[in-house]
Amino acid sequence: MHRLRSIYFSAASYRKIRSDRLRLCILLAVLFSLNPAVQARSVSGRIMGVLKDQKGAVLQGGVVEIRNLESGLMKSTVTNQEGRYVLELLPPGRYRASASFFGFETSVREDVRVTAEQDEVVDFVLSIARKETLVVVTAPTMSKPLVVETDPRAPRQPIPAHDGADYLKAIPGFSVIRKGGTDGDPILRGMAGSRLNILLDGQQILGGCGGRMDPPTAYVYPSAYDRITVLKGPQTVQYGPNASAGTVLFERDRRRAERWGIFLNSALTVGSYGRHDEMIDARAALPNGYVQTVATRSHTDDYRDGNGTAVHSFYTRWSANAELGWTPSSDTYLEMSAAKSDGQAAYADRTMDGSKFARENMAVRFDKRHISSLLDRVEASWYYNYIDHVMDNFSLRTPGSMYSAMNPDRITAGGRAAVTLVPGKKTTVDVGLDTQRNVHRSRGSMGAMSASLATMMYQSAPRAEDMRFNQLGLFAEATRILTRRSRLIGGFRNDWQKAVDSRMCVNASMCPGSSPLKNNTMGATDRKTLWSGFGRYELDVKGGSGTLYAGLGHTERFPDYWERLKQDPITLRSAFLTTRPEKTSQMDVGMLWRSDTWMGSVSGFYGKVHDYILIRWMPTPTLTRNIDATIMGAEADMAKTIVRDLKAEATLAYVRANNETDRKPLAQQPPLEGTVGMTYDNHVFTIGALARLVGAQNRIDVGSGNIVANGMDIGRTAGFGVFSLNGGCRLKGFLLITGGVDNLLDKAYAEHLSKSGAAVPGFLQMFRINEPGRTFWLKANINVD
Numbered sequence: 001m002h003r004l005r006s007i008y009f010s011a012a013s014y015r016k017i018r019s020d021r022l023r024l025c026i027l028l029a030v031l032f033s034l035n036p037a038v039q040a041r042s043v044s045g046r047i048m049g050v051l052k053d054q055k056g057a058v059l060q061g062g063v064v065e066i067r068n069l070e071s072g073l074m075k076s077t078v079t080n081q082e083g084r085y086v087l088e089l090l091p092p093g094r095y096r097a098s099a100s101f102f103g104f105e106t107s108v109r110e111d112v113r114v115t116a117e118q119d120e121v122v123d124f125v126l127s128i129a130r131k132e133t134l135v136v137v138t139a140p141t142m143s144k145p146l147v148v149e150t151d152p153r154a155p156r157q158p159i160p161a162h163d164g165a166d167y168l169k170a171i172p173g174f175s176v177i178r179k180g181g182t183d184g185d186p187i188l189r190g191m192a193g194s195r196l197n198i199l200l201d202g203q204q205i206l207g208g209c210g211g212r213m214d215p216p217t218a219y220v221y222p223s224a225y226d227r228i229t230v231l232k233g234p235q236t237v238q239y240g241p242n243a244s245a246g247t248v249l250f251e252r253d254r255r256r257a258e259r260w261g262i263f264l265n266s267a268l269t270v271g272s273y274g275r276h277d278e279m280i281d282a283r284a285a286l287p288n289g290y291v292q293t294v295a296t297r298s299h300t301d302d303y304r305d306g307n308g309t310a311v312h313s314f315y316t317r318w319s320a321n322a323e324l325g326w327t328p329s330s331d332t333y334l335e336m337s338a339a340k341s342d343g344q345a346a347y348a349d350r351t352m353d354g355s356k357f358a359r360e361n362m363a364v365r366f367d368k369r370h371i372s373s374l375l376d377r378v379e380a381s382w383y384y385n386y387i388d389h390v391m392d393n394f395s396l397r398t399p400g401s402m403y404s405a406m407n408p409d410r411i412t413a414g415g416r417a418a419v420t421l422v423p424g425k426k427t428t429v430d431v432g433l434d435t436q437r438n439v440h441r442s443r444g445s446m447g448a449m450s451a452s453l454a455t456m457m458y459q460s461a462p463r464a465e466d467m468r469f470n471q472l473g474l475f476a477e478a479t480r481i482l483t484r485r486s487r488l489i490g491g492f493r494n495d496w497q498k499a500v501d502s503r504m505c506v507n508a509s510m511c512p513g514s515s516p517l518k519n520n521t522m523g524a525t526d527r528k529t530l531w532s533g534f535g536r537y538e539l540d541v542k543g544g545s546g547t548l549y550a551g552l553g554h555t556e557r558f559p560d561y562w563e564r565l566k567q568d569p570i571t572l573r574s575a576f577l578t579t580r581p582e583k584t585s586q587m588d589v590g591m592l593w594r595s596d597t598w599m600g601s602v603s604g605f606y607g608k609v610h611d612y613i614l615i616r617w618m619p620t621p622t623l624t625r626n627i628d629a630t631i632m633g634a635e636a637d638m639a640k641t642i643v644r645d646l647k648a649e650a651t652l653a654y655v656r657a658n659n660e661t662d663r664k665p666l667a668q669q670p671p672l673e674g675t676v677g678m679t680y681d682n683h684v685f686t687i688g689a690l691a692r693l694v695g696a697q698n699r700i701d702v703g704s705g706n707i708v709a710n711g712m713d714i715g716r717t718a719g720f721g722v723f724s725l726n727g728g729c730r731l732k733g734f735l736l737i738t739g740g741v742d743n744l745l746d747k748a749y750a751e752h753l754s755k756s757g758a759a760v761p762g763f764l765q766m767f768r769i770n771e772p773g774r775t776f777w778l779k780a781n782i783n784v785d
Helices: 002-034 036-041 164-168 451-460
Strands: 045-053 063-068 074-078 084-090 093-100 107-114 119-121 124-126 142-144 147-150 174-177 185-188 196-200 227-232 246-251 261-271 275-286 289-300 315-329 332-345 353-369 375-392 403-406 409-424 427-442 444-448 464-483 486-501 525-541 546-557 582-594 598-616 623-643 646-659 673-681 685-694 720-732 735-742 775-784
Touching: 045 063, 045 093, 045 107, 063 084, 074 084, 093 124, 107 119, 107 124, 142 582, 164 174, 164 185, 164 227, 164 246, 185 196, 375 451, 403 451, 444 451
Parallel strands: 045 119, 045 124, 196 246
Antiparallel strands: 045 084, 063 074, 063 093, 093 107, 142 147, 147 227, 174 185, 227 246, 261 275, 261 775, 275 289, 289 315, 315 332, 332 353, 353 375, 375 403, 375 409, 403 444, 409 427, 427 464, 464 486, 486 525, 525 546, 546 582, 582 598, 598 623, 623 646, 646 673, 673 685, 685 720, 720 735, 735 775
16 A cells, blocks of 8 residues: 555656646747747857057957848947947847958958858058048047047148158157258147158168258158057157157058959149149059059249248159069068169258258068067068258359358168067967167268259268267067056167267358367267156046056157257267267146037146257257256047038147246147038038137247257247148049148248248248248049059
């Protein structure tokens, strides 16, 4: 009986357990049927990937959109601080995916296939935009903390000269020491000369003129490059020493062609005062390689100021570049390049003009990316630059009774090697070295009786070396992701630098044996070991729509060629050994934000400069001395979409600096400056207006300044305002026509940092060199892929 009862209860228990299991299965089935997310997961897939720019930097806050080509289903998301995105629960099928980021061209993948329970990886690499929606560029703005990127081929207002400095002057924080038509010297945040690193595709180029007739930007033909990147402040160590003000990169894009093809980009500009510019960029490409040539030419006659007064300012400049590249994969390229350029330019600020600006260049670059999980990138480059510059007082102006010419040249050669390491998912480190060697030589003829005699005298004379420099630097720069919204960027570099003095005389072309200008440091060598470093904290706010940042940087700068040329203030002998390295410690803080209708940035800086190198031009003799200085300032930019297709923009820049040693303002500082603009752009035609407003500058130190010949404060200046208009339209998919009028009201004005005018035969001498009056221009861009 007991056994039968046990069997009965066992059977009952089995039926109960079976019934419970059945109920559980039914319940789970109901739950699965009621939960579309769970149900979809078994029959859906994902699209995921990383968004980067062409330099390999991740882009946070980029928008990735997809559309199902069969059902029309659309989804979008934004990338996180690591540039990553994920789009989930996607029904299997064919999709169109696109990625966009402000200031960059949208990238599109037309046929992305999603299958069930599979992850489809789609990475995007974005190129800087050609600015074809905002057709005329008036003020390039900050896109990332302390970084401004712009397209030098885009139409812009006011119409720039051919040179790099004239393109930079529209960026908030930049000013230019003006000399007339071209070849001004750029200033960033009140810091000029070698405080600003200028790199052409990673190469340093140094001019030959002892008076800075040809600063590095004089050999930059911006339309030959794809983008200009400005890194403000001592907030990077990767691009060479001395960058206390910042670094400017003129760069070309290297990309592997997906198919065989010929690509053509060209532009023609015409304007007032006989202005005409031409540019052509032709590229023949296969998936495994390419050949590319870029040629530019620019010419203008003497312009007239707002009073109708002619200014000695004409120029003609040309350049030619050729590249041969090997691209065995999308992650690898090897390129060999060569370039030549030359021209002539007239100057209203001095007694000589530039009759020759010849440059020869050769370079080799190698870049390999995505090598392993630890080693992400290897890059190496070598370059050679030769500058042959002639200035005289007879080729481009009415000569006097005496004929003189100077023919300096400079050889600059260098290289760089670096690797990018990824020691962890949240850390990247760039480690490398760079080196440079440059030799400056000169020859000339003074007081000849004819132009032909002066030319024969300098061409037959041997070139005499007067100074040479050597530099070797080691650097490391790292980015560490701290949290989902914060990161830390920092770096350190050490430089070994050497200068050798070979001059016979100081501040003179000739000096007898008993002359006090005979060089007492002839044959001397100056060696220094200098360091630079920085750290910056960045915090993203409001879901990636804004970024706060704060950075502290320190740079030690070796005295340059132009500073060492002068005399010591105490001994009145050579300043070659007595000029101490300049040491800048600076804090940068700011924020960026963007939304559907607003975009902008605000930044501020404060720095202490020990042993700031100041040039005293007047009273003579010209002296180089070290002082202590304090620098501070701010920049801001804003863009607001008022209604569809209508946008308002504004910028502001301010610098205040003090000479703490002499208790007076620091010389050669720009005044408060701002712009206000309005643009209507419906992607077919545009119309825009721009007002540039500049304040008075009363903080001056008459007679003191920087390394530009007589680049000194010459007096106070009043403020001024200039109003301009522009417009454009797209006639065909490949043709863009833009035009405008600068200085619409034909105002007569001069920049505060303008040079004083020289006595040029046939021209009225000006106290300050006035800027062009009303200027009309028209530009055509043709792009054929």
